[in-house]
Amino acid sequence: MLERETLLQMLRRMVRIRLFEERLKEYYDYRGYCEVSDPDDEAQSSDELLTCVGYDFVSRGVIGGAVHLSIGQEAVSVGVCSHLNDDDHIVSSHRSHGHTLAKGCSVDKALAELMGRATGLSGGYGGSMHLFDAEHGMLGGNGIVGGQIPLALGPAFAARYRGTSQVSVAFFGDGAANQGTCHESMNLAALWKLPVLFVCENNLYANTTPAQLSLPVPDVAERAHGYGMPGEAVDGQDVMAVYEVAGEAVDRARAGDGPTLIEAKTYRFEGHCGVSSGHQSPEECRCWQQRDPLPLFEAYLQENSIAGAAEFEQIRQETLGEMDDAVQFAIDSPFPEPAELDRFEA
Ligand SMILES: Cc1ncc(C[n+]2csc(CCOP(=O)(O)OP(=O)(O)O)c2C)c(N)n1
Ligand SMILES: [Mg+2]
Numbered sequence: 001m002l003e004r005e006t007l008l009q010m011l012r013r014m015v016r017i018r019l020f021e022e023r024l025k026e027y028y029d030y031r032g033y034c035e036v037s038d039p040d041d042e043a044q045s046s047d048e049l050l051t052c053v054g055y056d057f058v059s060r061g062v063i064g065g066a067v068h069l070s071i072g073q074e075a076v077s078v079g080v081c082s083h084l085n086d087d088d089h090i091v092s093s094h095r096s097h098g099h100t101l102a103k104g105c106s107v108d109k110a111l112a113e114l115m116g117r118a119t120g121l122s123g124g125y126g127g128s129m130h131l132f133d134a135e136h137g138m139l140g141g142n143g144i145v146g147g148q149i150p151l152a153l154g155p156a157f158a159a160r161y162r163g164t165s166q167v168s169v170a171f172f173g174d175g176a177a178n179q180g181t182c183h184e185s186m187n188l189a190a191l192w193k194l195p196v197l198f199v200c201e202n203n204l205y206a207n208t209t210p211a212q213l214s215l216p217v218p219d220v221a222e223r224a225h226g227y228g229m230p231g232e233a234v235d236g237q238d239v240m241a242v243y244e245v246a247g248e249a250v251d252r253a254r255a256g257d258g259p260t261l262i263e264a265k266t267y268r269f270e271g272h273c274g275v276s277s278g279h280q281s282p283e284e285c286r287c288w289q290q291r292d293p294l295p296l297f298e299a300y301l302q303e304n305s306i307a308g309a310a311e312f313e314q315i316r317q318e319t320l321g322e323m324d325d326a327v328q329f330a331i332d333s334p335f336p337e338p339a340e341l342d343r344f345e346a
Contacts, residue, residue: 002243007306008315010082010239014074014294015319017098020107021069023323024097024114028063063114065127066143068095072237072269075293076201077102079242080169080262083250089137089155090169091148094129095201095268096141099171105133107322108329117333124336145206146172146179149198153185156194160256167195167253175206177220186261190227195253197246198261201236203268208279224261236264237291240300267291 070077073095081090081102092099100110105121113120114128121131121138132140139155142148152170159166176182177200189196200220204211217223224231230252234245242264249260267288271278301307 001304004306006082007301008311010078010243011297011301011307011312012315012319013078013082013102014239014297015315016107016322017074017077017101018071018294019316019319019323020101020110020326021071021097023111023327024063024067024069027115028067063128064116065129066094066273067114067128068273069270070095070098070268072288072292073201073203073264073266074098074102075239075242075297076199076236076264076266077171079239079264080171080197080199080246082243083246084137084167084169086136087164088167088169089139089152090171091139091151092131092141092171093145093148093173093176094141094143095173096129096131096171100131100133100138100141103133103136103138105131105136105138107326109133111326112330112333115330115333116335117330118336118340119329119333123340125341146176146181148172149176149179149181149185152196152198153189153194156189156196156253156259157192159195160192165195165254167197167250169197169199171199171201173206174200174202174204174211174215174220175209176200177202177223178206178214186224186227186229186259189259190229193256193258195256196259197249197253198259199246200261200263201266202263203266205268205272205279207272210279219263221261221263227261229259229261231261231263233263233265236266237288237293237296239293239297 077098084103086104090099090103097110101107109119109121110131113122113124113126113131116124116127118124121133126132129141129143132138139151149170149172152168155166156168172182186198202211202220206214219233221231221233232245235241245262249262252260269285269289298312
């Protein structure tokens with residue numbers, strides 16, 4: 001059994017991710033995302049065809065740009081990151097808030113980034129998909145599906161080369177698991193025995209495409225054997241199960257025994273981006289809601305006499321206060337000066 005303080009820290013991080021993302025819903029407005037006009041009905045010319053097809057990406061909320069919520073997936077990021085130190089590295093996808101906060105990055109700076117403020121993790125230029133914090137080993141989210149996976153190999157190679165015991169984690173989705181970058185990265189990491197954890201969060205959908213339509217095998221984890229590395233599928237709603245599997249993988253990586261593929265079976269309770277895109281049936285949602293990782297972990301803590309309702313409520317209230325402070329911090333922060341963009345010039 002883990003120490004009480006470690007377990008409560010894990011709960012605090014899960015609650016922080018959940019309440020952060022719940023709060024975000026008040027600050028962006030993506031109704032426009034789903035309003036797809038029919039080009040056949042409206043386009044008068046080929047030029048117009050280009051402009052009236054598809055999605056309206058313009059957010060009408062305080063937060064600009066796309067926002068992908070990971071509500072329901074908190075046990076994966078916390079179960080894995082609870083093994084990591086500040087100098088271990090993670091890379092993430094377009095759905096990166098949970099990983100960022102689980103790695104210990106500042107709530108204030110994360111929210112400021114989403115609101116485009118100069119005090120944000122990427123100086124206000126990146127937004128939701130580009131949270132970056134070298135101090136805490138968060139090497140960024142990535143809007144290119146699968147683009148982040150090879151990036152995990154760089155710090156892993158550096159660690160091996162320098163003889164440190166640092167590990168690198170690539171978080172990615174079931175959709176990204178089918179990208180060429182994923183296969184190339186696993187092949188090279190296994191060949192060079194790099195200290196990498198490949199953590200596939202299989203939330204059953206890539207945008208609106210059900211995983212079973214794109215995966216020829218039931219478990220992404222099975223693919224590990226093709227690269228000569230261990231692969232393990234785990235219940236991604238159970239933070240202790242994720243913690244255990246990730247612990248073995250981190251130990252192996254630190255000992256120089258190479259990478260591991262972990263597939264966490266999980267579910268996002270919200271739509272792909274912003275409001276629900278309607279592809280998840282109410283029945284399916286209800287079924288997964290019963291396996292909400294937060295109450296599941298609280299039940300575990302209660303059963304093992306670690307904490308009870310009073311502590312859970314206290315953590316919740318304290319975290320709500322953290323969110324109020326973060327909103328105030330972001331609102332009080334200036335937008336970046338356009339002249340600052342000069343520093344990105346070659
Ligand atoms: C290379 C590339 N192809 C397509 C997209 C559009 N896109 C954005 S997110 C997404 C789905 C990704 O699904 P998955 O990897 O399962 O991650 P999840 O959204 O479920 O967390 C797609 C297709 C993109 N951003 N990049
Ligand atoms: Mg997915």
